[in-house]
Amino acid sequence: MPSHVSDTGLLVLHAVRLGGMIEARAAAARFGLEPAPVTELLLDYESCGWVRRADFAGIGGWSLTELGRAENERQLAAELSSFGTRPIVADAHTAFLPLNARFQTAVTRWQVRPAPGDPLAVNDHTDFRWDDRVIDSLGSLGRRLAALCTGPAEAMARFDGYGGRYAAALARVERGERRWVDAVGQDSCHTVWFQFHEDLLATLGIARGSES
Structure with a gap:
């Protein structure tokens, strides 16, 4: 039986969780996704208050907010239940x-x-x-x-x-x-x-x- 494949939205939020602070391209690469849709999702998630962007001295990236962390955990729990x-x-x-x-x-x-x-x-x-x-x-x-x-x-x-x-x-x-x-x-x-x-x-x- 093939592995269960996670929803793209979950993967993007989870890539940010695992990366701590991560650029969109790196978040896309983490799970083999295309960069453009990942960037769009991150902007959507910023509007939801789930992620924030920070840049300082040439270093920056996306990170989860507390709301984003809670949403990621909700998604993961639902996935575990669904997949068994x-x-x-x-x-x-x-x-x-x-x-x-x-x-x-x-x-x-x-x-x-x-x-x-x-x-x-x-x-x-x-x-x-x-x-x-x-x-x-x-x-x-x-x-x-x-x-x-x-x-x-x-x-x-x-x-x-x-x-x-x-x-x-x-x-x-x-x-x-x-x-x-x-x-x-x-x-x-x-x-x-x-x-x-x-x-x-x-x-x-x-x-x-x-x-x-």
């Missing part, structure tokens, strides 16, 4: 939690390399064995993420792609582009991981930080 896919997403979330703890540890080890007298010393990436062990951990977690995404992606098309995006970021890390572990504003390992977590939370209506 809540158990699949809930199982994925349960399996994700221990992996998330391991991922947070790996990223911390990437950023911090304890030194004598300074347990919180910044990792200067001169200890290649240390970094290689972290990269190995990130690789293992990436494979588990890809496997974990299979169920939700087979049920709902919008969950597809996380594993491939994470693998692409990790490949750049392995080529020596260290910023692709945890950089913001690009599809780093951390960005992809964070967005998948946010996708699960938003879809299930769980507040971030309230998980046991």
Whole structure:
């Protein structure tokens, strides 16, 4: 059975939710949509009070308002009910939690390399064995993420792609582009991981930080 395909309006609002602050073209690319209709929808949503546009010093994009966040959550809940896919997403979330703890540890080890007298010393990436062990951990977690995404992606098309995006970021890390572990504003390992977590939370209506 093919994956359920989400409504375009939901996808646009959800792309803004996942992106935090995102340009229309990037929101369109997130789910393989055409940029022009996405721009029109964002302008409509601005009129509804669901999104706002901000620009400062050459940096800008669309973000959700509180009304928009509530509308996105309403749409997602209705979609889960309509598709009957809540158990699949809930199982994925349960399996994700221990992996998330391991991922947070790996990223911390990437950023911090304890030194004598300074347990919180910044990792200067001169200890290649240390970094290689972290990269190995990130690789293992990436494979588990890809496997974990299979169920939700087979049920709902919008969950597809996380594993491939994470693998692409990790490949750049392995080529020596260290910023692709945890950089913001690009599809780093951390960005992809964070967005998948946010996708699960938003879809299930769980507040971030309230998980046991």
